[in-house]
Structure formats: structure tokens, C-alpha cells
Amino acid sequence: MMDCIIVGSGPAGACAARRAAQRGLKTLCFEKERFPRHKPCGGALSMNGVNALDFPLTETVQEGFVYGIRAVYGRRRMEARRSRPIAVMVRREAFDALLMEKARESGAAFHMGEKVLRLEETQSSVTIQTSASVYQSRYVILAHGAGGVLHQRHPGPGTEGRRWKAVTRRFDASAAWLSTRPQDGVLEFYFDAHPDGYGWVFPLRGAFSIGVGGLHRGRVPTGATFRTFLKRLGGPEEDRYSGSPIPCRGIAPVLGSERILYAGDAGGFGEAFSGEGIFYAVRSGQLAADTIADALEGTLRGRLHRIFRSRCLQTLGDNLQYAAFFARWVYRFPGFFVSLFAERPSWARDFLGIPMGETTYKRFLLDRLRQGLRKNTGW
Numbered sequence: 001m002m003d004c005i006i007v008g009s010g011p012a013g014a015c016a017a018r019r020a021a022q023r024g025l026k027t028l029c030f031e032k033e034r035f036p037r038h039k040p041c042g043g044a045l046s047m048n049g050v051n052a053l054d055f056p057l058t059e060t061v062q063e064g065f066v067y068g069i070r071a072v073y074g075r076r077r078m079e080a081r082r083s084r085p086i087a088v089m090v091r092r093e094a095f096d097a098l099l100m101e102k103a104r105e106s107g108a109a110f111h112m113g114e115k116v117l118r119l120e121e122t123q124s125s126v127t128i129q130t131s132a133s134v135y136q137s138r139y140v141i142l143a144h145g146a147g148g149v150l151h152q153r154h155p156g157p158g159t160e161g162r163r164w165k166a167v168t169r170r171f172d173a174s175a176a177w178l179s180t181r182p183q184d185g186v187l188e189f190y191f192d193a194h195p196d197g198y199g200w201v202f203p204l205r206g207a208f209s210i211g212v213g214g215l216h217r218g219r220v221p222t223g224a225t226f227r228t229f230l231k232r233l234g235g236p237e238e239d240r241y242s243g244s245p246i247p248c249r250g251i252a253p254v255l256g257s258e259r260i261l262y263a264g265d266a267g268g269f270g271e272a273f274s275g276e277g278i279f280y281a282v283r284s285g286q287l288a289a290d291t292i293a294d295a296l297e298g299t300l301r302g303r304l305h306r307i308f309r310s311r312c313l314q315t316l317g318d319n320l321q322y323a324a325f326f327a328r329w330v331y332r333f334p335g336f337f338v339s340l341f342a343e344r345p346s347w348a349r350d351f352l353g354i355p356m357g358e359t360t361y362k363r364f365l366l367d368r369l370r371q372g373l374r375k376n377t378g379w
């Protein structure tokens with residue numbers, strides 16, 4: 001009998017596995033793929049994400065530091081920079097492999113290439129059927145990303161609700177159409193390239209990650225907007241790209257049951273304004289493992305999934321819930337917001353404090369409200 005079985009070894013699963021093993025739990029993680037596996041991703045890991053890890057990133061994982069952003073809407077432009085990094089660019093294949101290695105170092109076991117097919121929860125344990133065998137565990141963390149199907153059969157966030165759809169591809173920086181593009185540690189966002197979202201150009205080591213994505217209401221032809229975006233940048237006619245949804249449920253009303261918790265994309269922990277998911281996957285995985293460890297130590301006062309949800313709300317709610325509010329307004333009037341931030345450099349500077357962990361979407365919005373009131377009423 002295992003203490004904690006984890007389904008999926010992306011950032012959520014691997015960080016849950018490390019934390020569970022560090023807390024002394026007999027931990028086993030199943031991953032259906034063999035690493036290194038391809039994961040469609042822009043590769044921007046916010047400083048929040050870097051700081052959530054309890055080990056440094058190795059050289060092979062890092063593809064450069066990011067100090068600022070450039071936003072474009074038609075002819076409108078704004079740029080903001082900080083002297084300290086706001087994010088680190090990572091190569092997902094290497095980053096995810098490092099997270100898994102760190103979990104292994106802490107004592108977690110991994111079964112790679114073994115897919116979890118079914119779960120059966122009883123009062124005292126969960127039976128896990130995989131493509132190879134049957135296992136028993138006291139608790140399970142579902143961290144199978146947006147594509148997993150297990151959450152269709154168990155109490156949890158479900159598959160409906162707000163989500164991003166994003167596609168991307170990595171392009172060699174030496175290509176003629178990219179060779180004049182500056183590698184200046186700035187993330188570029190084109191808010192006129194995709195409805196309710198943006199097109200992006202992110203600098204990597206000797207390459208660029210280019211993609212489009214947005215909150216998808218109804219059918220958004222993301223492949224078509226990607227091709228149009230590449231054409232605008234002077235790139236090739238491109239039909240090769242990869243993508244997936246990023247569920248953005250804020251903090252979903254239900255995040256599990258008495259024996260099963262959800263983390264990362266499986267739990268809907270994507271951020272609705274930017275589509276950022278890695279940091280939230282890391283933290284929700286750690287919080288799930290801590291909640292289970294507390295339950296096993298007998299220190300939990302209340303129901304497992306409710307306590308997990310309230311910890312997520314406390315730790316991640318100020319960003320996840322308020323990013324959705326921010327997204328609603330910015331994506332309704334993107335040009336207005338690009339101009340607004342261009343005219344107010346201090347707002348843009350403060351905004352960069354969100355990925356750095358200096359502030360949250362909630363505090364950023366309340367500060368603007370307070371400033372507005374003070375200016376207009378002298379209050």
C-alpha cells in the first residue's frame with residue numbers, strides 16, 4: 001500500500017511527488033510518456049515559479065532571463081522593464097526532466113510509460129489500475145494535465161468552464177526573417193493577433209518561441225490565427241505547430257474528494273489573463289502533497305478536499321480569481337489598455353511585479369482603485 005500515488009509527471013505531478021517524499025510519504029508517480037517528452041509551451045517561467053522551487057535551476061534548463069514586456073495593438077505600443085528578472089525562459093523537455101529528477105532524489109518512485117486507466121475510491125484507500133498492473137494507495141493526486149480523462153469520472157473541477165487554447169512552435173533565430181529581431185530579454189505580446197488573447201514572441205537561447213492563444217469562447221480557429229501571425233512577422237507558411245487547452249477555473253468549487261486531489265491543469269489552475277500555468281501547477285501540486293501529508297499525520301481538522309481548496313484560495317486566489325476579472329476588461333478593450341499602460345509607466349512597472357511575486361492581480365487592481373479615488377476625491 002502506497003501513501004500517495006500521483007498521476008502525471010508534469011510540473012504539478014513532479015513537484016507534488018517531491019513534496020510528498022520530503023514529508024516522508026511512500027510516493028509513486030505514474031507518467032504515461034517516456035521522458036524527454038514534448039510539451040507545447042512558450043517556456044516562460046515567472047519568478048514566482050522559480051521561487052516556488054526549493055532548488056536552483058541548472059544551466060541546461062535555462063534559456064535566458066526576461067526583464068520586461070513589449071505590448072502591441074495596431075500602432076499602439078508600450079514597453080516596461082525592470083532591473084531584476086521577471087521570468088526565466090526554460091526548455092520544457094529539460095525542465096520537466098529536472099523536476100522529476102529532484103523528486104526522485106527526495107525518494108519518490110516513478111513508473112514511466114505506464115498510463116493510469118481507472119481509479120476506484122473507497123472509504124480507506126484508492127485502487128489504481130494502470131496499463132501494467134493494479135496498485136493501492138491511501139491517497140491520489142491527479143496531475144494529468146488538461147488532456148487527461150480521469151476527472152470525467154470523479155468528483156472535481158470537471159471539464160467544463162473557462163479555458164485557454166494555445167498553439168506554438170520554436171523557430172531558429174538564425175532564420176532570415178528572425179535574424180534582425182533583438183534578443184533583448186523582453187517578452188513581446190501582440191494583443192491584436194488573437195481574440196481574447198494574444199500572439200507572442202519569446203526569446204530563447206538561439207531561438208524564438210512564437211505562438212498564439214486566448215480564452216476560447218466557442219470555436220476559435222487558433223491554427224489560422226497562428227498562420228496569419230507568422231505571415232505578419234515575415235515568417236513562413238506554417239502548418240506545423242502544437243498546442244493544447246489550459247483550463248482556467250480560478251479556484252474551482254470542487255477540487256477533489258476524501259482521497260483524491262487535483263493539481264495543475266487537471267485542477268483548472270491556469271491563469272486566465274496570460275495563460276500562465278507552470279507556477280500554479282508547481283504550487284497546487286505542493287499544496288496537495290502537504291494536505292495529504294497533514295491528513296496522514298492526523299493534524300487535518302476538516303475534510304481533505306475542502307482544506308486543500310481553502311489553502312489554494314489563500315495562496316493562489318489573489319492571482320487566479322482577479323486575473324479572470326482583469327482578462328474580462330482588457331480583452332474587451334485591448335487597444336485602450338495598451339495606450340493606458342503606455343501613458344502610465346509606473347502602472348506598467350507595478351504590473352511586472354505580479355510575475356515577480358511583489359504584488360498580485362488583486363493588490364494591483366486595488367492600488368489603482370485607491371489611486372483613482374485619492375486623485376478624484378482627495379480621500
Ligand SMILES: Cc1cc2nc3c(=O)[nH]c(=O)nc-3n(C[C@H](O)[C@H](O)[C@H](O)COP(=O)(O)OP(=O)(O)OC[C@H]3O[C@@H](n4cnc5c(N)ncnc54)[C@H](O)[C@@H]3O)c2cc1C
Nearest residue numbers: 008010011012032041042043044116144145264265277278
Ligand atoms: C501553447 C502553450 C504555451 C504555454 N506557455 C506557457 C508559458 O510560457 N508559461 C507558463 O507558465 N505556462 C504556459 N503554458 C501552460 C503550461 O504549459 C501548463 O499549465 C503546465 O504544463 C501544466 O502542468 P501540469 O503538470 O498540470 O500538466 P502537464 O504539464 O500537461 O503534465 C501532465 C502529465 O500527465 C501525463 N498524463 C496524462 N494522463 C495520464 C495518465 N492517464 N496516466 C499517466 N500519466 C498521464 C502527461 O503525459 C503529462 O506528462 C502553455 C500552454 C500551452 C498549451
